[in-house]
Amino acid sequence: MQRQFLWIGFVLVSLFLAACGGSAPPPTPTAAPVAAAPADAAAVIDVVMHDIYFGDAPDNIENPPVWTVAAGAPFTINLENKGGLEHNWTALKPGVEPPMPFLPDQHGDLVLLTSSTVPPGQQLSETLTAPTEPGEYIVICTVAGHYPAMQGRLVVTP
Numbered sequence: 487m488q489r490q491f492l493w494i495g496f497v498l499v500s501l502f503l504a505a506c507g508g509s510a511p512p513p514t515p516t517a518a519p520v521a522a523a524p525a526d527a528a529a530v531i532d533v534v535m536h537d538i539y540f541g542d543a544p545d546n547i548e549n550p551p552v553w554t555v556a557a558g559a560p561f562t563i564n565l566e567n568k569g570g571l572e573h574n575w576t577a578l579k580p581g582v583e584p585p586m587p588f589l590p591d592q593h594g595d596l597v598l599l600t601s602s603t604v605p606p607g608q609q610l611s612e613t614l615t616a617p618t619e620p621g622e623y624i625v626i627c628t629v630a631g632h633y634p635a636m637q638g639r640l641v642v643t644p
């Protein structure tokens with residue numbers, strides 16, 4: 487009989503301790519979610535150049551490669567020329583229908599933003615500033631005769 491009381495007392499004390507003594511520290515407040523930058527607007531874009539197309543396949547006309555940057559922000563462009571000709575990466579002003587052939591000497595006023603021309607087999611990186619107006623811009627290589635085979639799109643996100 488006495489052992490039963492001891493046992494009940496033990497259970498009651500255990501329950502009391504579990505309820506009161508086992509108090510966990512208050513939950514730490516979680517940080518408020520931070521507004522994320524647009525998922526695919528990059529501060530760095532990689533551009534591979536071949537004779538005569540951007541990217542991995544000579545299908546720029548049907549399937550132009552797309553690079554995405556944030557409006558008005560500086561971005562790094564890494565250019566890698568894997569071809570035997572010189573190439574560049576040039577975004578044209580909005581609404582421009584690129585003439586064929588595109589002749590840099592005659593059509594320079596259509597250019598919005600351009601990289602340096604990369605000699606065959608070389609790489610370079612430079613910093614450009616994205617257009618301030620969101621939208622889609624046609625990108626071409628302005629070396630005479632490379633457009634329309636060599637083209638892409640620059641998407642500028644707000």
Ligand SMILES: [Cu+2]
Nearest residue numbers: 573627629632
């Ligand atoms: Cu080119």
